[in-house]
Amino acid sequence: MKIIPDSIPRLVHLLLLAELFVQTLSRPTHNRSLCDLFRSMVPQVDKLMNFSKSRHALTDEEFREIAAADHRLDSLPEIKLTATDLTSMKMNESVSQLYHFSDLFRLHVDWLKSARGNVSLPTQPTEGASKHLLQLTHLLNSTLHQIHEEVPQTPPLSLPVVSTAFDALVFSIEISEKLQVFCFWTKSSLRILQAQSHCPRR
Numbered sequence: 001m002k003i004i005p006d007s008i009p010r011l012v013h014l015l016l017l018a019e020l021f022v023q024t025l026s027r028p029t030h031n032r033s034l035c036d037l038f039r040s041m042v043p044q045v046d047k048l049m050n051f052s053k054s055r056h057a058l059t060d061e062e063f064r065e066i067a068a069a070d071h072r073l074d075s076l077p078e079i080k081l082t083a084t085d086l087t088s089m090k091m092n093e094s095v096s097q098l099y100h101f102s103d104l105f106r107l108h109v110d111w112l113k114s115a116r117g118n119v120s121l122p123t124q125p126t127e128g129a130s131k132h133l134l135q136l137t138h139l140l141n142s143t144l145h146q147i148h149e150e151v152p153q154t155p156p157l158s159l160p161v162v163s164t165a166f167d168a169l170v171f172s173i174e175i176s177e178k179l180q181v182f183c184f185w186t187k188s189s190l191r192i193l194q195a196q197s198h199c200p201r202r
């Protein structure tokens, strides 16, 4: 679980590159319904980012200790994205992938909610994240319909049974850190998609 915090500056850099790239594109006509969909996704991602930053009420010391535990959720996507991937993005492929990843995160967060509930940890933050991920998948689903793309089906997951509060915390941290990477990636992708679709800047 070494992605964070080292990769955050790199992710911020990526977001800036996306901004720069966006400014080089001209903006003639735009597709209103598509632009509205992309625009509605942004606040959902911002709220998710809030959850992914939460430290689950741990002290720095506890956090480091738990974060040092091995990561175990192979079913969560490891998002690796370069500036080249961003600038050569195809709308159909990236919307499908955004949908697929947000659906995966939603399933993991729902599982985490059940895990935390079982060991009497607060489930409130996971409920919020689950709600925003659900909204995001709905919006991405509508986008896929708009661009006449198939909605990818998420195969059933087999996630472990969680029996201790420690395990639930390890998984909470793993999910929130990967979710943070997902949020940066989604924000960058949305900026590019908005530019490619010539959406007006706010």
Ligand SMILES: *[C@@H]1O[C@H](CO)[C@@H](O)[C@H](O)[C@H]1NC(C)=O
Pocket: 046, 047, 050
């Ligand atoms: C993030 O959380 C803080 C504190 O919980 C809250 O004040 C802020 O409005 C939240 N931001 C978003 C975008 O939800």
Ligand SMILES: *[C@@H]1O[C@H](CO)[C@@H](O)[C@H](O)[C@H]1NC(C)=O
Pocket: 090, 092, 093
């Ligand atoms: C996505 O669209 C491009 C053209 O814009 C096309 O070449 C490519 O095959 C499409 N990919 C999929 C998976 O449909």
Ligand SMILES: *[C@@H]1O[C@H](CO)[C@@H](O)[C@H](O)[C@H]1NC(C)=O
Pocket: 137, 138, 141, 142, 145
């Ligand atoms: C996706 O959108 C279609 C049409 O807009 C709708 O019929 C379907 O129920 C939606 N599915 C999900 C999972 O949101």
Ligand SMILES: *[C@@H]1O[C@H](CO)[C@@H](O)[C@H](O)[C@H]1NC(C)=O
Pocket: 031, 032, 033, 034, 146, 147, 148
């Ligand atoms: C917007 O784009 C979608 C998908 O490409 C298309 O179905 C729709 O007709 C477009 N609307 C306009 C106003 O161009």
Ligand SMILES: *[C@@H]1O[C@H](CO)[C@@H](O)[C@H](O)[C@H]1NC(C)=O
Pocket: 111, 112, 114, 115, 118, 160, 161, 162, 163
């Ligand atoms: C939580 O408990 C229920 C009921 O015992 C069980 O079915 C479920 O798998 C548990 N969830 C996790 C993530 O361990």
